[in-house]
Amino acid sequence: MQRARTPEAKDDRRGVFAGAALDEFYEKGFAAARMEDIARRVGFSKGALYLYFDSKEALFEAVVENFAMPNVARLETVAATAGGVGAVIDAMTTLAPVIIREGRIPKIAKVLIGDAPAFPAVATAYRQKVIDRVLAVITGVLKKAKAASEIDIGEPALAARLIVAPMIFSAVWRIMFEHDDEAHFDLDAFFSQHGIMLKRAFKLEAAA
């Protein structure tokens, strides 16, 4: 195979292996995934994979690390750029089906849900570095709007979770029923309806 000689080429290769690992972990779960299959999936030998990761566990951690971050940034940008709560809700409910369909986030979610219990430290790190940040962004927007009396809302931190819940739901749904044709439903319509209901629930309808 091609040889990665420069540091950049090696970084790229790490990413390639991590991507392959995500797919295998997603399909088989951490314990059932085979290092050899991960390597072969991108045309390398088992041994090459061990040049980049010391162990299967290290690979798992790298996978979570690698693919969670970029998506947080995307959400933060959306929240920061959008005007008010209504705009944020619109942006998020528009972005959500795209992210869900794109595939990586549901895969990470599946891997974390399925295997993180065996790696509590990974789960906690993920919460701190990804989930808390996402929730903080949304909670911040809601708090500001509440202070300005724009919306009628209870505890912003809980509302933030209620906003996010359908994303988790659809990610989980996708994970479980990807190959089950009868199970599919219209993601766009689902999130659009979520947006409408949220705005009503926040009594934002007029503003929307």
Added chain:
Amino acid sequence: MQRARTPEAKDDRRGVFAGAALDEFYEKGFAAARMEDIARRVGFSKGALYLYFDSKEALFEAVVENFAMPNVARLETVAATAGGVGAVIDAMTTLAPVIIREGRIPKIAKVLIGDAPAFPAVATAYRQKVIDRVLAVITGVLKKAKAASEIDIGEPALAARLIVAPMIFSAVWRIMFEHDDEAHFDLDAFFSQHGIMLKRAFKLEAAA
């Protein structure tokens, strides 16, 4: 250990083993769970477990089969007994935190999310026998109310999913952060707020 002689005693024992298996599958995942540990957890030997289940896979199927059903029945009863949509929402948002805290449902969810992808048939069977029925119950109530013009709602089938989403969310949350003290939030308040927002979103407020 004790011997199970009557057919009833044998059925009981199957249930006991399945319960132990659920716990082990939940904690370690299907692949990493050991048959011996499952048996020992309830005071039996590995060999005894094989008297009741032909293989680890058969045990997995039995676990899903065994513990999903009772909860469907509970929900169906609630939906059937409650008066209108508002009452159903109240009943469900009151029941939800209890079920989440009780533990079995999040455990099954975790096992299914984590391991069902390796058993597509199990996942599909579960959807048909459990999820579809739950969603059907809720969808039915919403449809009737919509027909009676009690509520303002889009597609009832999607709304049903939006009602259920926070349950999945909190089940997943519990799975991932059970041992992460900083992560806990108030489940009762969460579902209470969910109920309030739903009723507003359905323009049911006055009726509630």
Added chain:
Amino acid sequence: MQRARTPEAKDDRRGVFAGAALDEFYEKGFAAARMEDIARRVGFSKGALYLYFDSKEALFEAVVENFAMPNVARLETVAATAGGVGAVIDAMTTLAPVIIREGRIPKIAKVLIGDAPAFPAVATAYRQKVIDRVLAVITGVLKKAKAASEIDIGEPALAARLIVAPMIFSAVWRIMFEHDDEAHFDLDAFFSQHGIMLKRAFKLEAAA
């Protein structure tokens, strides 16, 4: 294969495995010896071996533990029973070729010399439990004789080592040249001459 069900049968089996391990470690060295070969040598599977020893390293320790002790006892008895220094020297130089030819001691010596550097704790334990005791027995006899002015000798502890040296020499020789026909020499004559020279060196000739 036969099953070891009683604790005694299991102890026996441990010994059987340890014996097989000694042979393999002797022939190939610790690192090159294969667990499967050790097990097969006595008609068992790899897995069975792991029922009795947690790891290759644990097996190594058991081997040293198991086969060193009995021989210490033999020597101690000889030293305790024999009358004076001359008798002890006679007894030891008569016993030595038998022990060397019997095979187990040279094998353990080889295993320890070859592999103990990788297991310093094992080496130290062996010194304390085996070598020090053997040397102490001999040193004790020499000291008593010196105090009684029976022999003319320097430091008894060093003399004890000089008495033992040809045993180590011939063990090492046997290890290295077992299959080298040209290398053989007459062990009995060798130790007999050692005895004669020792008695002269101690000025015990008259007494002998």
Added chain:
Amino acid sequence: MQRARTPEAKDDRRGVFAGAALDEFYEKGFAAARMEDIARRVGFSKGALYLYFDSKEALFEAVVENFAMPNVARLETVAATAGGVGAVIDAMTTLAPVIIREGRIPKIAKVLIGDAPAFPAVATAYRQKVIDRVLAVITGVLKKAKAASEIDIGEPALAARLIVAPMIFSAVWRIMFEHDDEAHFDLDAFFSQHGIMLKRAFKLEAAA
């Protein structure tokens, strides 16, 4: 790293690698020693090592070849130069502790004892080229002295082995207990006493 262009430079480098290999084989044993570690120990890459030796086995043979010879020459010189048996004994018992402490001989001994059984040809070659010559030198001196009735001795070939035995003993001791502080004893006193006892045993005392 530096490049070796001339044939002499290449021979030097072979020696450098062989020295590193001796150290690694000594510390870890043949099977557990890593080619990369051997190369790195002298600042080269794995690949460079393979430019000089075709395989690990070839390297092993070179190690034995390389470091045994010089010491034989030293001993032969001593034996040839010294006047009579007494002088040879004095010279050898003075030289012995120096050689033992210097380290290379015990290391080779350890490597041979530990790993030669897996390489019978190497062991035999070593005996022929090193051990037999050393023993022959000593045996020759003893024979001459016996013929001249200078000493009272049995079989000279066996006596030669008895002279050498404490050297093997102390080499083995050093190998096994190098890092075991409680185990050290005074090498100079040990060999001095060996010399005294030998001369008495040969009835050379007067002459010494």
Added chain:
DNA sequence: CATGAATGAGTCTTCATTCAT
């Protein structure tokens, strides 16, 4: 019925060796 000893297929990991750069 229940037990746990025995089996052997399966997987992680290491490392001698090769070879593109």
Added chain:
DNA sequence: GATGAATGAAGACTCATTCAT
């Protein structure tokens, strides 16, 4: 000549499954 990335054979160890007791 020198390097170190890539390969794949080999071996320790695990555990689902079987079966003698």
